[in-house]
Amino acid sequence: MDIFEEITSLREQLQTHNRKYYDEDAPEISDYEYDQLQRRLRALEQAHPEFRSADSPTERVGGHASEKFSKVQHPYPLESLQDVFSFEELQEFFTRVENAAGPAEYAVELKIDGLSVALEYQDGVFVRGATRGDGQVGEDVTENLMTIADIPKRLQGAPPRLIVRGEVYMPKRVFEELNAELELQEKPLLANPRNAAAGSLRQKDSSITASRRLSIFCFNIQNSEELPLQSHVQSLDYLKGLGFPVSPCYDLFSDPADIRREIERMGDSRGALDFDIDGAVVKVNDFAQRAVLGSTAKFPRWAAAYKYPPEIKETLLKEIIISVGRTGVLTPNAVLEPVRLAGTTVSRATLHNRDFIRELDVRAGDTVRVRKAGEIIPEIVGVIREKRPAHTVPFVMPSVCPVCGAPVFDDPEEAAIRCTGAACPAQLLRNLMHFASRDAMDIDGCGEAVLQALIDAKLVHSAADLYDLTVEDVMSLDRKKEKSASNLIASIEASKSRDLSRLIFAFGIRHVGQKAGKVLSDHFGSLDALLAAPVEEMTEIRDIGAATAQSIAAWRELEQSKRLIERLRAAGVNFTGEKTAKSDKLAGKTIVATGSLQLFTRKQINELIESLGGKAAGSVSKKTDFVVAGENAGSKLQKAAALGIPVLTEAEFQQMIERE
Numbered sequence: 001m002d003i004f005e006e007i008t009s010l011r012e013q014l015q016t017h018n019r020k021y022y023d024e025d026a027p028e029i030s031d032y033e034y035d036q037l038q039r040r041l042r043a044l045e046q047a048h049p050e051f052r053s054a055d056s057p058t059e060r061v062g063g064h065a066s067e068k069f070s071k072v073q074h075p076y077p078l079e080s081l082q083d084v085f086s087f088e089e090l091q092e093f094f095t096r097v098e099n100a101a102g103p104a105e106y107a108v109e110l111k112i113d114g115l116s117v118a119l120e121y122q123d124g125v126f127v128r129g130a131t132r133g134d135g136q137v138g139e140d141v142t143e144n145l146m147t148i149a150d151i152p153k154r155l156q157g158a159p160p161r162l163i164v165r166g167e168v169y170m171p172k173r174v175f176e177e178l179n180a181e182l183e184l185q186e187k188p189l190l191a192n193p194r195n196a197a198a199g200s201l202r203q204k205d206s207s208i209t210a211s212r213r214l215s216i217f218c219f220n221i222q223n224s225e226e227l228p229l230q231s232h233v234q235s236l237d238y239l240k241g242l243g244f245p246v247s248p249c250y251d252l253f254s255d256p257a258d259i260r261r262e263i264e265r266m267g268d269s270r271g272a273l274d275f276d277i278d279g280a281v282v283k284v285n286d287f288a289q290r291a292v293l294g295s296t297a298k299f300p301r302w303a304a305a306y307k308y309p310p311e312i313k314e315t316l317l318k319e320i321i322i323s324v325g326r327t328g329v330l331t332p333n334a335v336l337e338p339v340r341l342a343g344t345t346v347s348r349a350t351l352h353n354r355d356f357i358r359e360l361d362v363r364a365g366d367t368v369r370v371r372k373a374g375e376i377i378p379e380i381v382g383v384i385r386e387k388r389p390a391h392t393v394p395f396v397m398p399s400v401c402p403v404c405g406a407p408v409f410d411d412p413e414e415a416a417i418r419c420t421g422a423a424c425p426a427q428l429l430r431n432l433m434h435f436a437s438r439d440a441m442d443i444d445g446c447g448e449a450v451l452q453a454l455i456d457a458k459l460v461h462s463a464a465d466l467y468d469l470t471v472e473d474v475m476s477l478d479r480k481k482e483k484s485a486s487n488l489i490a491s492i493e494a495s496k497s498r499d500l501s502r503l504i505f506a507f508g509i510r511h512v513g514q515k516a517g518k519v520l521s522d523h524f525g526s527l528d529a530l531l532a533a534p535v536e537e538m539t540e541i542r543d544i545g546a547a548t549a550q551s552i553a554a555w556r557e558l559e560q561s562k563r564l565i566e567r568l569r570a571a572g573v574n575f576t577g578e579k580t581a582k583s584d585k586l587a588g589k590t591i592v593a594t595g596s597l598q599l600f601t602r603k604q605i606n607e608l609i610e611s612l613g614g615k616a617a618g619s620v621s622k623k624t625d626f627v628v629a630g631e632n633a634g635s636k637l638q639k640a641a642a643l644g645i646p647v648l649t650e651a652e653f654q655q656m657i658e659r660e
Contacts, residue, residue, distance in 0.1 A: 586614030
């Protein structure tokens with residue numbers, strides 16, 4: 001590859017990674033790897049100025065304003081920072097500064113890893129907030145910023161205009177709590193606090209942003225020349241006096257040796273902080289000197305960001321153990337000889353999944369290289385093969401759950417291996433939440449907090465135990481009054497009469513959702529008939545495929561499933577279904593509802609179709625019998641026309657089903 005081709009390739013890679021990081025909040029490489037690409041491109045452009053371009057990622061801030069939000073032209077550019085990766089490079093920065101502006105004092109502060117924003121105040125009132133975007137134009141996210149409690153909405157003694165720059169971040173504890181909730185809901189987990197903060201701030205629904213409990217540190221007054229301020233530290237003290245949260249650590253130094261010690265101290269403190277940092281920022285303190293130094297097209301010449309390299313250390317992998325998560329996923333973990341890493345002692349590291357172990361061929365007894373992913377989660381990044389003992393053997397994932405002994409499900413299309421146990425203690429909370437949920441047994445007052453309290457009190461070990469609870473049991477939980485305890489017991493009692501379709505869904509059998517529960521209830525009429533049905537009979541039922549049938553068959557053979565069923569029977573839970581179809585008027589018909597409906601909601605019309613024996617489908621195909629179209633029906637209407645499928649208005653559909 002020649003020089004121009006490498007430069008072009010690097011620019012394309014960086015533009016892709018910029019889009020992933022700034023616009024989609026879904027980076028595919030680490031900050032360190034991104035920085036190395038930037039450094040290589042910058043070095044090539046400096047060595048070959050004939051190939052330099054104003055559009056290069058080295059000349060521009062990476063993001064741009066999304067079309068989801070109104071655009072904001074920043075009155076003062078939100079510049080990026082020049083990165084340095086060694087103390088030798090930092091010394092070069094000091095030399096450049098002092099050659100141009102003379103001896104200087106430097107403020108050193110933490111580099112918070114979050115999303116940069118500008119906050120604008122008029123006469124002390126917060127009026128607008130925007131993301132950095134490309135530094136010149138950002139996104140108006142005022143409503144979302146209003147939900148962040150740390151941001152003062154009114155200031156006492158503020159100037160007529162004040163523009164403050166800050167970094168929105170998600171505290172580590174909030175990040176961990178949100179991921180625990182997402183895991184219970186079987187939703188994709190957030191990758192790291194920085195991405196979580198960026199994605200949360202750029203939500204169209206500000207109530208979602210509010211639920212993410214974001215925070216902010218403010219670090220700059222953009223219009224400082226309009227105020228009687230002479231230095232950076234003076235401006236931080238001024239912001240603090242107005243009520244803004246500023247960096248918890250900033251101080252002044254003039255000796256490079258002292259600055260180095262402060263940067264190292266900050267790096268050692270990373271593990272103890274409740275927020276992510278990816279470096280330390282060194283800034284010329286005096287504003288008059290800053291004016292002399294000026295800025296490039298991308299960053300100020302009076303500041304530098306010392307980026308901490310990812311710390312990687314060698315240690316012994318003593319054992320591989322399996323943990324079972326709350327959704328039943330089996331996760332391999334490495335038990336390590338304790339090693340100090342990024343400010344904390346690490347004795348365990350995630351091995352992610354079976355495929356990760358296979359790719360690395362990591363074994364008990366290996367000497368491994370370990371780091372903290374995103375400075376939080378320890379992970380194995382390599383094996384030192386030369387140090388491998390002769391007696392090691394490849395690791396094999398277990399065929400049964402190490403917690404409850406139930407068989408595991410290994411889907412070749414997924415890296416995840418799951419426990420199939422209906423009463424597995426490791427996933428008890430998640431299973432109980434599903435069992436009690438509105439679409440299942442609909443037990444009002446049986447939310448996550450109550451269920452966790454019942455588990456902690458050892459009152460509930462399976463869903464069947466809910467039906468043995470008494471008012472006194474519930475009242476024994478912290479702060480439970482008799483009325484709320486009585487209401488909960490009454491709701492549990494009422495759930496005994498729920499339709500069989502809800503019970504089938506409540507079991508949490510793999511591949512069996514609400515719709516399958518209704519179909520199976522309508523077909524078999526009783527749980528006993530379903531339990532006795534051959535797999536072949538189940539696969540012949542519309543909407544029940546081979547995978548679903550096999551999953552039901554495997555579930556009903558488990559001893560824990562049999563015990564659960566018999567205990568529910570003894571408790572008086574209904575095992576009989578009411579046929580949901582009111583008539584066979586639409587029997588055998590597949591119908592698609594699309595567009596903006598006026599007479600029905602989408603849920604209402606789909607339930608009506610099912611109640612009349614039809615199938616409510618979500619997409620148009622050759623098997624579709626007709627389409628019910630509202631306004632702005634779009635592509636589904638076009639596809640129906642192309643396939644020659646009849647299209648009805650809502651009124652025509654209603655007339656059709658009302659005919660005798």
